Amino acid sequence: MKKEIPYKIYLEEQEMPRQWYNVRADMKKKPAPILDPRTLKPITLDELSGIFCRELAKQELDDTTAYIDIPHDIRSFYKMYRPSPLTRAYCLEKKLDTPAHIYYKFEGNNTSGSHKLNSAIAQAYYAKAQGLKGVTTETGAGQWGTALSMACAYLELDCQVYMVKCSYEQKPFRREVMRTYGAKVTPSPSMETEVGRKINQEFPGTTGSLGCAISEAVEAALGQEGYRYVLGSVLNQVLLHQSIIGLETKAALDKYGIKADMIIGCAGGGSNLGGLISPFAGQMVRGEADYEIIAVEPASCPSLTRGVYAYDYCDTGKVCPLSKMYTLGSGFIPSASHAGGLRYHGMSSTVSELYDQGYLTARSVDQTQVFEAAAMFAKVEGILPAPESSHAIRVAIDEAIRCRETGQEKNIVFGLTGTGYFDMVAYQRFNDGNMTDYVPTDEELKKSFASLPKTE
Amino acid sequence: MKKEIPYKIYLEEQEMPRQWYNVRADMKKKPAPILDPRTLKPITLDELSGIFCRELAKQELDDTTAYIDIPHDIRSFYKMYRPSPLTRAYCLEKKLDTPAHIYYKFEGNNTSGSHKLNSAIAQAYYAKAQGLKGVTTETGAGQWGTALSMACAYLELDCQVYMVKCSYEQKPFRREVMRTYGAKVTPSPSMETEVGRKINQEFPGTTGSLGCAISEAVEAALGQEGYRYVLGSVLNQVLLHQSIIGLETKAALDKYGIKADMIIGCAGGGSNLGGLISPFAGQMVRGEADYEIIAVEPASCPSLTRGVYAYDYCDTGKVCPLSKMYTLGSGFIPSASHAGGLRYHGMSSTVSELYDQGYLTARSVDQTQVFEAAAMFAKVEGILPAPESSHAIRVAIDEAIRCRETGQEKNIVFGLTGTGYFDMVAYQRFNDGNMTDYVPTDEELKKSFASLPKTE
Numbered sequence: 001m002k003k004e005i006p007y008k009i010y011l012e013e014q015e016m017p018r019q020w021y022n023v024r025a026d027m028k029k030k031p032a033p034i035l036d037p038r039t040l041k042p043i044t045l046d047e048l049s050g051i052f053c054r055e056l057a058k059q060e061l062d063d064t065t066a067y068i069d070i071p072h073d074i075r076s077f078y079k080m081y082r083p084s085p086l087t088r089a090y091c092l093e094k095k096l097d098t099p100a101h102i103y104y105k106f107e108g109n110n111t112s113g114s115h116k117l118n119s120a121i122a123q124a125y126y127a128k129a130q131g132l133k134g135v136t137t138e139t140g141a142g143q144w145g146t147a148l149s150m151a152c153a154y155l156e157l158d159c160q161v162y163m164v165k166c167s168y169e170q171k172p173f174r175r176e177v178m179r180t181y182g183a184k185v186t187p188s189p190s191m192e193t194e195v196g197r198k199i200n201q202e203f204p205g206t207t208g209s210l211g212c213a214i215s216e217a218v219e220a221a222l223g224q225e226g227y228r229y230v231l232g233s234v235l236n237q238v239l240l241h242q243s244i245i246g247l248e249t250k251a252a253l254d255k256y257g258i259k260a261d262m263i264i265g266c267a268g269g270g271s272n273l274g275g276l277i278s279p280f281a282g283q284m285v286r287g288e289a290d291y292e293i294i295a296v297e298p299a300s301c302p303s304l305t306r307g308v309y310a311y312d313y314c315d316t317g318k319v320c321p322l323s324k325m326y327t328l329g330s331g332f333i334p335s336a337s338h339a340g341g342l343r344y345h346g347m348s349s350t351v352s353e354l355y356d357q358g359y360l361t362a363r364s365v366d367q368t369q370v371f372e373a374a375a376m377f378a379k380v381e382g383i384l385p386a387p388e389s390s391h392a393i394r395v396a397i398d399e400a401i402r403c404r405e406t407g408q409e410k411n412i413v414f415g416l417t418g419t420g421y422f423d424m425v426a427y428q429r430f431n432d433g434n435m436t437d438y439v440p441t442d443e444e445l446k447k448s449f450a451s452l453p454k455t456e
Numbered sequence: 457m458k459k460e461i462p463y464k465i466y467l468e469e470q471e472m473p474r475q476w477y478n479v480r481a482d483m484k485k486k487p488a489p490i491l492d493p494r495t496l497k498p499i500t501l502d503e504l505s506g507i508f509c510r511e512l513a514k515q516e517l518d519d520t521t522a523y524i525d526i527p528h529d530i531r532s533f534y535k536m537y538r539p540s541p542l543t544r545a546y547c548l549e550k551k552l553d554t555p556a557h558i559y560y561k562f563e564g565n566n567t568s569g570s571h572k573l574n575s576a577i578a579q580a581y582y583a584k585a586q587g588l589k590g591v592t593t594e595t596g597a598g599q600w601g602t603a604l605s606m607a608c609a610y611l612e613l614d615c616q617v618y619m620v621k622c623s624y625e626q627k628p629f630r631r632e633v634m635r636t637y638g639a640k641v642t643p644s645p646s647m648e649t650e651v652g653r654k655i656n657q658e659f660p661g662t663t664g665s666l667g668c669a670i671s672e673a674v675e676a677a678l679g680q681e682g683y684r685y686v687l688g689s690v691l692n693q694v695l696l697h698q699s700i701i702g703l704e705t706k707a708a709l710d711k712y713g714i715k716a717d718m719i720i721g722c723a724g725g726g727s728n729l730g731g732l733i734s735p736f737a738g739q740m741v742r743g744e745a746d747y748e749i750i751a752v753e754p755a756s757c758p759s760l761t762r763g764v765y766a767y768d769y770c771d772t773g774k775v776c777p778l779s780k781m782y783t784l785g786s787g788f789i790p791s792a793s794h795a796g797g798l799r800y801h802g803m804s805s806t807v808s809e810l811y812d813q814g815y816l817t818a819r820s821v822d823q824t825q826v827f828e829a830a831a832m833f834a835k836v837e838g839i840l841p842a843p844e845s846s847h848a849i850r851v852a853i854d855e856a857i858r859c860r861e862t863g864q865e866k867n868i869v870f871g872l873t874g875t876g877y878f879d880m881v882a883y884q885r886f887n888d889g890n891m892t893d894y895v896p897t898d899e900e901l902k903k904s905f906a907s908l909p910k911t912e
Contacts, residue, residue, distance in 0.1 A: 006468070006469035006535070007469065007535040007536060008469075008535070010466050012462070013462035013463065013464075076546075076547075077838075079462070079463035079464070080463060080543075080547065080837060080838045081838055087536075090532075091532075091536065091610070109565045110838060110839075111834070111838060111839055111840040111875070111877075113877075150834075150838055153834070153835040153836075154547070154835065154836065154838065172880065172884065173629075173877070173878075173880040176880040176883050176884045176887060177840060177877075177880060177883075179883075179884075179887045180831055180834055180840065180883050180886075180887060181834060181835060182835065375636055378567070378606075378609070378636055378637060379609040379610065379637060379638065380609075380610065381536060382533075382536045382537055382566060382567060382606055382610065383566075383567055384567045384633060384636065419567070421567075421569075421629070421633075421877050421878075422629075422877075424628065424629040424632040424633060425632075427632050427633075427635075427636050428628065428632045428635075430636075431632060431635045431636060
């Protein structure tokens with residue numbers, strides 16, 4: 001007999017995953033190795049341990065171990081805000097008059113407002129375990145910086161965040177959340193690093209860029225004894241930590257005997273999508289099950305749908321290792337009209353490889369459509385979603401409407417990565433009818449592809 | 457054998473309360489009746505039904521029915537964001553090195569960011585059920601306005617919010633959240649009401665006040681066919697709806713065989729405190745159990761600890777019914793240095809009467825102490841609390857430290873009413889070391905008491 005499905009499926013504490021899952025271990029063809037930016041040769045563990053702390057460098061390179069124990073202290077931290085609920089969107093289904101069953105895994109119920117915290121605590125933990133004093137990072141809108149500040153405060157680790165200057169000035173709320181958690185937040189470009197001083201001198205009055213902030217954070221880490229640089233997306237280690245999302249989702253579905261037909265996630269650097277789909281993609285590569293997996297990206301930053309699959313720099317500053325991935329070129333910058341996140345030029349190498357092998361499809365959507373879906377979702381499901389997450393909502397709604405037309409009772413699962421409480425400037429633009437769409441021309445992309453490095 | 461207590465206790469959906477609890481029904485001496493502001497005589501159901509919709513007016517006056525069924529549609533809405541977790545603050549206990557067990561009922565995991573939604577959906581539901589077109593209300597910082605907007609969006613009811621002009625301009629995020637939910641948000645004083653036009657004419661350039669916004673909202677409701685005015689705190693009906701907090705808390709404690717020794721809540725108008733303590737106070741008035749209940753208020757707005765117990769106006773505009781309550785006088789305005797909410801001059805008549813009968817004690821705390829507690833809590837428990845909620849955190853921490861000194865293993869339960877994501881201006885003041893404390897002098901209070909009406 002089937003159990004009645006509640007609005008929210010919570011796992012019991014003892015049902016929470018005790019291991020992360022590394023989908024690369026089960027892939028027959030593995031993602032290509034990352035390259036040292038100086039030599040363009042596969043990077044070694046020792047080389048990588050100069051940038052990341054040792055255990056994280058190991059995780060970054062390990063493509064053979066399928067399950068990795070989650071340390072006790074990280075599980076304790078997870079228990080403060082996890083398990084996150086898998087919610088049956090009964091009200092949305094009713095509104096859409098669809099026979100489909102819609103579920104969403106909601107990662108926004110923590111102060112960082114998104115899934116980023118899942119990897120922040122892991123990265124901070126390994127830094128602490130190695131006896132480091134602190135970590136440095138960059139942040140744009142501030143989501144990742146907030147998550148890292150929270151994790152560092154919990155572990156009493158020093159946290160230095162280089163925040164893109166225009167965000168630092170225009171988003172004082174995020175900045176103050178980080179400061180409340182004890183982080184040192186520096187507007188970038190600053191006068192504290194060589195690269196910052198240089199940029200300030202060359203471009204007086206500049207309001208900064210993510211690329212510049214990364215360069216400053218890396219310089220700050222390398223220049224201080226006992227510090228390492230950490231990064232919140234794209235990396236293999238981040239996907240590993242984020243697998244907690246997919247593992248919990250799968251456990252919750254299994255608990256009620258629900259078989260997902262379709263799994264939808266928004267895709268920027270790929271950390272959320274990769275984490276959500278990991279255990280499902282794992283079943284697929286092992287030949288145990290089949291799902292329709294859809295990555296949703298902004299039409300204004302279409303790395304999967306219009307990018308090329310090639311080695312590229314992960315950062316505009318070209319200081320981080322190179323990765324083979326679907327990319328628009330590290331010099332690509334989305335149009336100024338682009339409102340939400342998901343503005344990364346490339347895509348996690350694991351997600352890229354799974355996509356290249358045909359385990360998932362990709363779709364790009366216009367931002368006005370995305371905000372329409374967001375506003376509808378907010379009204380019927382009561383959660384104001386992040387613009388990023390709303391890309392997944394858009395496609396989930398489209399698919400549910402298709403089910404209404406075909407009469408199919410599909411189980412649609414999507415990732416609701418976070419809340420939009422700090423994105424009200426974009427919502428205001430939408431509410432005022434001032435939001436526009438932008439799609440880069442082929443010419444623009446061609447120009448951007450020209451920045452790709454020659455690796456062969 | 458005792459079950460191990462998880463970090464978060466969630467009720468199963470079928471364990472959620474199906475009735476609200478009305479503590480007045482069990483009180484031997486009832487709270488005094490509310491009075492018509494024109495006649496200063498007890499108000500009748502018919503009179504009250506002109507301001508509130510019929511069912512809510514009934515609930516307002518009913519002091520004999522102990523349990524009232526929660527309509528199915530409201531329970532459905534509750535299921536989208538409830539049950540809220542009762543969290544064991546393991547990390548805070550460890551940090552404080554206390555033998556006490558600390559639990560908090562967290563009401564912030566919804567887009568309104570607080571418990572206000574519990575009553576907003578109920579008030580909107582009864583308005584809809586009566587066939588009304590819409591509701592009007594006022595909002596200061598925007599918490600209540602957001603909650604009401606969400607409830608009205610869900611029920612497709614028109615929602616008109618008069619927002620104090622300085623908040624409207626300085627807090628555009630809250631305003632945009634409301635607009636996203638389809639509410640019409642008008643800066644108050646506006647040119648749309650008679651009272652608004654009059655105030656604008658008398659005080660050109662005024663940035664408004666809550667009293668003025670209430671008057672505009674009431675005028676707007678009375679002037680439109682099919683509209684009623686709604687209010688988010690103080691009222692008996694609000695306490696009734698908020699009893700869901702206490703009922704869930706009690707059910708979660710009972711599930712694990714935990715007996716609370718101490719229950720702590722912040723107190724502004726009393727809606728959260730009253731809701732949290734209702735079932736526990738009910739046991740006390742029935743002589744079934746004993747608890748130490750503590751109301752915590754700001755030293756800068758000390759209605760319970762320094763107010764008088766008398767009939768007073770609920771609003772500065774003197775258009776709402778009068779209530780017998782602990783009050784500082786309806787003309788009382790906290791010092792400009794006061795940062796958090798809890799700035800209401802009076803206290804729910806039910807909470808006031810329970811306090812007068814000795815079922816709870818009250819404590820006032822300085823805001824710098826409150827923000828110190830908030831920052832510590834954020835760092836160890838991972839949730840950035842609302843300044844209001846942090847009043848309860850302060851006293852919970854103080855009591856847990858006392859337990860460390862005495863060695864007592866008390867079970868301390870407090871209400872964490874919401875998150876502080878929209879209160880970062882106050883946090884910034886604290887982070888920068890610019891926060892000051894203020895305690896009104898006896899002279900100031902004496903002056904304020906002079907505004908009390910003569911009712912006998």
